[in-house]
Amino acid sequence: MKTDLQLKQDVEEELDWTPEVDSSSFVVEVQDSIVTLLGHPASYAEKLAAEKAVQRVSGVKATVVQAEVRLPPKDVMGDADIARAANSILQWTVGLKEGAVKVQVEKGWVTLRGDVELNWQRYRAARRITHMRGVTGVTNMIKVRGGLAPADVGEQISRALLRHAEREAKHIGIEVHDGVVTLSGTVGSHGEREAARGAAWSAPGVHAVVDHLVVESVPAL
Template sequence: MKPDAMLRSDIVAELNFDPVITATDVGVIVKDGVVTLTGYPSSHAEKHAIERAVQRVKGVKAVAIEMRVKLPSAHERTDVDIAAAAEHALEWHVLVPEDKIHPIVEKGWVTLRGEVEWEYQRSAAEVAVRDLLGVAGLTNRVVVKPKFTPADIEERIRTALERQADDESRHIHISVMGSDVSLRGKVHSWAERKAAQDAAWSAPGVANVVNNLLVGD
């Protein structure tokens, strides 16, 4: 296992490498491979970029987010302005179905509600709104309405895993209950763990993925 000091050094280097991130806004604490992030990023987009950057670093077992977005005064917008911008962003995004998702804004925090057929539509709505000026946080409560049986979902996930990572797929156990999917087993890296999770989300009818895959050699 990579020593905590070395892991922290790698994380700081990755944060400095990403042009979206102001690394001085981020505090990094590492203990036994578990990373705690603190600080006040200047936008929700930067906060999201920080989380993704840390997950890219090999050796990270888990991430605890204790950051809070602190918008510069020049970036502050009223809830009405943010709601209007979010509505337009959803309307203009080609992957978001028309009139299926609606934003609610309170003190800069956007909550998305609605019902869609596919997870990629739910994710697209989040992407459309996440980087808007004035957004302090985002909660995605859009529901994926299942149209497939659990057996169909499990077969599609297994096939996707075999296409993308044949060796790893043999060590991953898939459990499907309704539209909820659980992944168990062991993978070699955080990237492989995420790839398995993405494969599960890509199956039609999946509304929730619980990723219990362990990262280790």
């Protein structure tokens, strides 16, 4: 298993390697394999990219993000301008019905509300807003309405997990009730956890996923 010092070095190298991230904007602290990311990224998109970079590093058990977006003066915009731009972007986004998602902006922080049929629509709406200039954060409160989950939805998710991460599929429990999928068990990395969550969200009729998965580092040989 990696020491905290080794993890710190690996995380710092991964931040340096990530083109969307200015690694000089962040400070990395590690204790008991839990990584704390501090700093002042220049955009919300950069903050998310840094968080994902940390989660790609093997051996990281959990990530604490205490970074606050500090926009450069050229990117500071009024809330009304951000709201108008966000509404325009959502209107032109493929797969979203006009008016399905409502936008609220306060001090650059965007809150999305509404109802969509499938999770990928919810994800796409948030992703488009995340990469807007002037946005300091995004809260995604869009609900997935969906239809009734088929009786074999648990089996469908299991097959998807086998396609995406065969080793982890054997250690993941799946429970489905009224369109809510609960995942339990252990995985070896944050990437594997995301694959499991993605497989669950992709199943028809799923409108919520409860993630009880635990990331357990694989001991070094």
